Amino acid sequence: MATIAQPYAYPPAVASRADRLLRLVQTTDHKQIGLLYLVTTAVFFVLGGLEALLIRIQLAVPRNTFLDPGAYNAVFTMHGTTMIFLVVMPLLLGFANYFVPLQIGARDMAFPKLNALSYWLLLFGGLILYFGFLVGTPPDTGWFSYAPLTEKPYTLRPSTDYWALGLLATSIGTIATGVNLLVTIVKLRAPGMTPGRIPVFTWMAAVTAFLILAAIPSLTAAQIMLLFDRYLGTHFFDVAAGADPLLWQHLFWYFGHPEVYIMVLPAFGIMSEVVPVFARKPIFGYSVIVGSGIAIGLLSATVWAHHMFTVGLGDVPDAVFGLSSMTIAVPTGIKVFSWLATIWGGRIRFTTAMLFAVAFIVQFTVGGLSGVHFATVPVDWHTHDTYYVVAHFHYVLFGGTFFGILAGTYYWFPKITGRLLDERLGKWQFWLTVIGFNLTFFPMHLLGLMGQPRRTFTYPDLPGWAAVNLIETVGAFVLAVAMLLLFWNLYASLRHGRLAGDNPWDAWTLEWATTSPPPAYNFATLPPVRSARPLWDLQHPPSPALGSAAAAGSTSRSAPANEVEAHLPVFQRLHIPTLGVLAFIFSEATFFGALIAAFIEYRTRSAAGPSPHDLDVPRTVLFSLALFASSGTAWLADRSLSRGSRRGFLLWVGATILLGIVFLFGQATEYRRLFAEHVTVGTNLFTSAFFTLTGFHGFHVLVGLLTWVTVAGIGLAGYFRDGRNRTGVQAVSIYWHFVDAVWVVILSVVYLWALL
């Protein structure tokens, strides 16, 4: 099995440039898509890095005029947005794309085409975002784009629209990736890979996927509300119309803080792969390190308001969110101790990857500790709008996550390309990065405590400020040199690097069981998976019998008995499309949750104009019965298909479509009546929330109906003959039941509540 592969051979020399481009556009191979992610994020990283340098040049001296305030706002907005949405998050998803299927012994992701769609949405979303530069209206309201600052009276130019629409596109793709990763990890693991044997990086990718589905739809909902305010005249963030000035912040940070863990957890996973391999010891406390990752994922949904202590939430919310924010430090600390315990007593190999991993531990701990400061409410009040925050999150996201990414780059580059990165250049790059990073960001702690405000384009010449800021700018340029060295190393090693072989680090997870680079089909054969370190097991067989199996080199993928197959948990017994729809529904629940929360906040907030009491409740209840009945007919359709009755199936699908149309007709006539009474989305807060919530539900019903019509069409063409291809129908049914279930909530909150 351990054959040395030829160096990276794709694309082949025989293919013309047009053919290569076409193949790239058409690819559904998770490895090529992973590479597309990595290359695209590298380009955006250069852009984001240049923006960072512009910021540091502007701040190098007091009262600088290198950038005017507007340009500075645009540059720092684009720097943050680029690094978070177009670099760190997709870069980590690129690694997950490439390595999760390899680590679990799969041939690809569960939904290869959906995977390709995710990548292309990232690229096109990024282009929309940067299009603002071409027409002279770059986003300039911060990466958080707080409303009401982003409302029309305050931001007339379309800069905010490019920000919202570009990120909408990337968010759709990211949610699709979340669905894909979850289903892949649940359904496509190699025989024998029980949950306790999944590599830690893959575990963290699963938690990240869960967080993506739980958090990102909240941002999507907020962005849609913002766009509706700007284009349709709704009032979600219109304080003059009585809107809650904190609604945006709640929705944004409900996404924003889990987003931090979306960016950190995969880096934790990389650390948990790199540290044991180069310490030559198994990870200390596998179950604890996985459990702490899950705990971080769950807790991260309960801490968002610590970003809002300065708005005056009140003592009780401050205490609750302060406590939950401190709590999350516990599982995070467990991870740090686990890595330290893994290193302790190990035979450490200080490769470049390991150096970056060690630096990660130190720097991330600094960032984590300053994070605990912000969980202490009075400290947060004093430091929140200062450079102390900038120092904190750069220690987490650069000193932590990005160093983890660099460790992963040096660790996995040989697997991706078949060649090793140059270690000498790597160590130069490491030291330059450490020096540049700490020169740039450590002094920001001091400046923050001295009171220098963040997000401002210049500062007065107060004692000490100028010198410290100049040091930071020098550090930023040292970092730039380090990154140039990295890119040179990547380029030169790709062309002339030393051949790596299949497993240059003597690592233990399955990605190292195939050639470097892996073939399109990933594995011809797989070793048996009897622990979290299958390749270590192969080298250290516990018995002569197993030894002979190991000597044979491998086991056919399909040959070994799957000891867990008979006792699969419920999720693993579901078909892939069904599981995919369930994961998607989870994200949809967050989306509708945000819209419903906004409706509850606004249903009676307007002093004048229509209110829920003006709705025709009995009539809506009547039409709702049609929708609820359609769930029953959908179930009957599925049952007919399972019994092989094609005629019955088509009949019940037809009934489902008819009932859905009746419901939509009811909704359309209700809208017509309201419009006739001059009640529109822009009338007041209630109508803004009402039309948005019910309109989006109606849109989901319409999409469901179109899907049912498609099902009926292909059913008439004989696609479901003899009950075949039932899993697709089951997936559509589940989506339809979900749409009905959402309407139960909407009917209760919007209509029936009005009767009380």
Next chain:
Amino acid sequence: MSRGPRPGSTGSWWRDALAAVFVAVLMVVDALRSRGAAKGASPHGDGVAAPGRDRRAAGPPAAGQNAGPAAHGEPPPPAGVHLPKPSVWPAVLAAGVALLLFGVVTSLSFSAVGVVLVARALVGWLGELLHA
């Protein structure tokens, strides 16, 4: 329904030019796709790649399957291995969605092109699913 003024909606030559370019790109993509199909560029088995527990992909390959990797200078996959089929529709669908959104802030002609792309991609995607 009060519709606010469209920022940046003043007429500009580049919007129409870009819309025309996108239509041209759509036509080129369709032509390339047809060419790829004619050259047998999509011979892989379809669907979910051989999973650990999911046995759907474990059947024998159809005639002509697995020629793709060989064309890439790689050894052909072992017998019975199904690889995901290449498809242009995810890229077209993403372009359609992006144009649909882009048109909101620039010109609805982009959104119209986006709708066409989305519809074409969904039909193409569905067709590939049905033939899998």
